[in-house]
Amino acid sequence: MFTIGDFAKLGGVSVRMLRHYDALGLLPPASVDPVSGYRLYRAEQLWRLNKLVALKGLGFTLQQVQAILDDxxxxxxxxxxxRLRREELAAQVAADTARLAMVEARLRMIEKEGRMATHDITLKQVAPLRVAELTAxxxxxxxxxxxPTISPLYPELMRRLDKAGLSPLSGPAIAYYEPADDAVLVHAAMPVAADLVPGHDFAVVDLPAIHAATVIHRGPMDDVLYSLQALARWVEQNGYRMVGYHREVYLDYLPDNPENGVTELQIAVTPA
Structure with missing residues (x-):
């Protein structure tokens, strides 16, 4: 038999927690000394403690733990x-990982603040372009x-173009955006030579010509806000006004090596 202190050490929990489990009926001691009132535990009770701690760590309520332990x-x-709890934990890990990546990207933006040379930004006329696209x-x-929204759209668009017997032109893939209430409508597009006819399971649209301020963003799209904000500052400082959302032209799209990706950002502008 073990005193509550020794049993707590063996089980890797606190004496206070063992008393709490006893009060709830989750893990009563094997016996209680009638004179001293000391709680005494047996080694075989460690298996129940291990299960209790594991189930609690998985996020089950103590009521659920009690039912499981009592079969x-x-x-x-x-x-x-x-299985459900495993999926919930996996989703939480993914969300936390994405949140950490976002924070790290913001920190990189702060560290690089003011270091983008303005000569990297140019004004140019972007010609109209016909594209096939999917949206989400x-x-x-x-x-x-x-x-995560736009990445699956491109392989799916390529699959549908192939099914329709169409091949994209040699130009780079394009993304552009529109407001959708409190969300954003994402367009994943590829240049094509196709008629504007219905019946496809993708859209064929003509992107209008725009007068654009542009900058080359190098590296992963996780860091794109830095380049986009630098571009926006240039637009404001040079007496222009943004028109709508920006476009992304993927000059060198490297999904397996995003650090070496090259993307042109285009913001349609008009004199302020």
């Missing part, structure tokens, strides 16, 4: 509960929302 939950239901709605305009 009140059928095996099939328990398996389903564990992103929850926001930041990279952590845009990236």
């Amino acid at each position: 009140q939950v059928p095996v099939a239901e328990l398996r389903g509960m564990l 709605v992103a929850a926001g305009y930041s990279p952590e929302h845009i990236g």
Whole structure:
């Protein structure tokens, strides 16, 4: 038999937590000394403590833990509960990873503030272009929302173009954006030579010519806001006004090596 202090050490928990589990009926001691009132535990009770701590760590409520420990939950239901919790934890990890990437991108923006040379920004006339496109709605305009929304659209667009017997032209892929209530409508486009006829499972549209301020963004799109904000500052400082959202022209799209990607950002402008 072990005192509550020794049992707590063996189980890697605190004495206070063992007292709490006892009060809830989750893990009562094997016996209580009638004279001293000391709680005494057996080594075989460690398996129940281990299960209790593990289930609690998975996010189950103490009521659920009690039912599982007392075999009140059928095996099939328990398996389903564990699978669901695993999926929830995986989603949480993915969300936290994306949030960390966003914070790191913002920190890089702060560190590089003011270091983009204005001679890297040019004004030019962008010719009209016919494209095939797919669209989807992103929850926001930041990279952590845009990236997961737009990435699947390009391979799906290529699949549909191939099914329709169309090949994209040799020009780079393009992305552009429109407001959609509190969200953003994302357009993933490829230049094509196709008629503006209905019946396809993708859209064929003509992008209008624009007078644009442009800059070359090098590196992953996680960092695109830095280049975009530098471009916006140039637009304001040089007496222009933005017209709508920007376009992204993927001059060198490297999904497996985004650090070496090259993207031209275009903002349609008009004199302020």
